[in-house]
Amino acid sequence: MPDLVPLRRALLSVSDKSGIVELGQALAARGVELVSTGGTAKSLREAGLEVKDVSDLTAFPEMMDGRVKTLHPVVHGGLLSVRDKPDHAAAMEEHGIGGIDLVVVNLYPFEATVAKGAGYDEVIENIDIGGPAMLRSAAKNHAFVCVVTDVADYEGLLAQLEENDGGTTYAFRQELSLNAYARTAAYDAAVSGWMAGALGKRARRFAVAGELNQEMRYGENPHQNAAFYVMGSGSTGVATAVQHQGKALSYNNINDTDAAFELVSEYDPAAGPACAIIKHANPCGVARGATLKEAYSRAFQCDQTSAFGGIIALNQPLDGATAMEITKIFTEVVIAPGADDEARAFFANKKNLRLLTTDGLADTRTASAYIKQVAGGFLLQDKDVGHVAEGDLKVVTKRAPTEDEMRDLMFAWTVAKHVKSNAIVYANNHATVGVGAGQMSRVDSTRIAARKAEDMAEELGLSAPLTRNSVAASDAFFPFADGLLTVAEAGATAVIQPGGSMRDADVIAAADEAGLAMVFTGQRHFRH
DSSP states (O other), X not given: OOSXXXXXXXXXXXXXXXXHHHHHHHHHHTTOEEEEOHHHHHXXXXXXXXXXXXXXXXXXXXXXXXXXXXXXXXXXHHHHOOTTOHHHHHHHHHHXXXXXXXXEEEOOOHHHHHHTTOOHHHHHHTOOSHHHXXXXXXXXXXXXXXXXXXXXXXXXXXXXXXXXXXXXXXXXXXXXXXXXXXXXXXXXXXXXXXXXXXXXXXXXXXXOOOEEEEEOSOSSSTTSOOEEEEOOOOOSSTXXXXXXXXXXXXXXXXXXXHHHHHHHTTSOGGGOOEEEEEXXXXXXXXXXXXXXXXXXXXXXXXXXXXXXXXXXXXXXXXXXXXXHHHTTSOEEEEEESOBOHHHHHHHHTOTTOEEEEOXXXXXXXXXXXXXXXXXXXXXXXXXXXXXXXXXXXXXOSSXXXXXXXXXXXXXXXXXXXXXXXXXXXXXXXXXXXXEEOSOSSHHHHHHHHHHXXXXXXXXXXXXXXXXXXXXXXXXXXXXXHHHHHHHHHHTEEEEEEOOOOTTHHHHHHHHHHHTOEEEEOSOOOOOO
């Protein structure tokens, strides 16, 4: 098996024609024979290049609306023949099959067709058949054939030809073969995933694929390798955000930024500014305000210690006044649906702060797949898009919440959805004032959240913690009355929780005795 293989004939057939003319010109200048199909051939000819149609090789015209053009032994024989095997060479000679040394194919835009909301029949027509077949044939025979699936690889290919006197190395062909199989796998994953959704069925096998966006220095810890892949759905979020400054995002930065942006996206910007501050994927402060600056300041006052080195997400474009306030402490990342020139100017002096902007907020109501790997397999579930309206709540105590309490209960419930279980959130006047997250005991979460409020009251010089006259949200039911009584001791006057415990009656009785108002949602928000 040779290392260097000269490039004499290339087959070019692309949907994305970016750079294809320039590539064709560079290949032709090296004496490479160009074979092509349809629109690609037309583009090359219009640039003055000599091109042979695939139909000239196969002696068959393109037919059936282009569905059948490259599925032919002359094409696949030219790709799959092992050039140094005598019987393969004899078969090529007997049947007039010429070798194809390079395949450049990018596939029908299936993912883009789905993303634009096309109908079933149009999506079906954008499932490529001949392209993946050629890629797989060429990739299998990478000992002799070079396969290119991405415009980004054109430059590397031409550099190879320059360095190796018109040939490619085995190592280079191996790498491109890997990329080709990854591309066809991702393509098939996209097709099967779309079809499962269109039919409302669970496929027997589940495939997921993404495109490498960033190789990272390490993962959660320095001894773990990591990379960031994007799935190409176009969903607004950290994967589609534009980074304006600062060093590359780390694994933890991306994870926390996603958590922050998903949370703040729960709050409609038309209803007013909102801010979420996240640390280790948990909210350490969330608030609404009359301005973004006020929303940030109120969120920051929930837990100033944890906010240091945190992630800040805003539901409206960042302005200069808010940016100036944020720069008073060290922050890792700020993400918002836009930022004005004044805000960018303030941040420009903070080289370690990353500013990300998006075209809008995340879609918090549309279900998507959530995958968690376990030993020997993975768990698959829908993303938690559960939502309750005020009219869905059931008042279970003698006293019903006041209007102000109800507004805060709804606010706290939304935050609790984004806090690791067991989750307890105290809120007062549309701002969190204490958050307890990730504890094995729900009572511990209530106490931690209350203690944080006490610490902040001391730091802010308040006469009493802001949990006094607050409300509390619990992501799951109180299994016993002790957790509820701890909430009451912290000063909460109303509680929102799913209900559903065998001891609901005892918990309700304890709430009545403490003078609390309590509502059940009938829906829980475990988050592990």
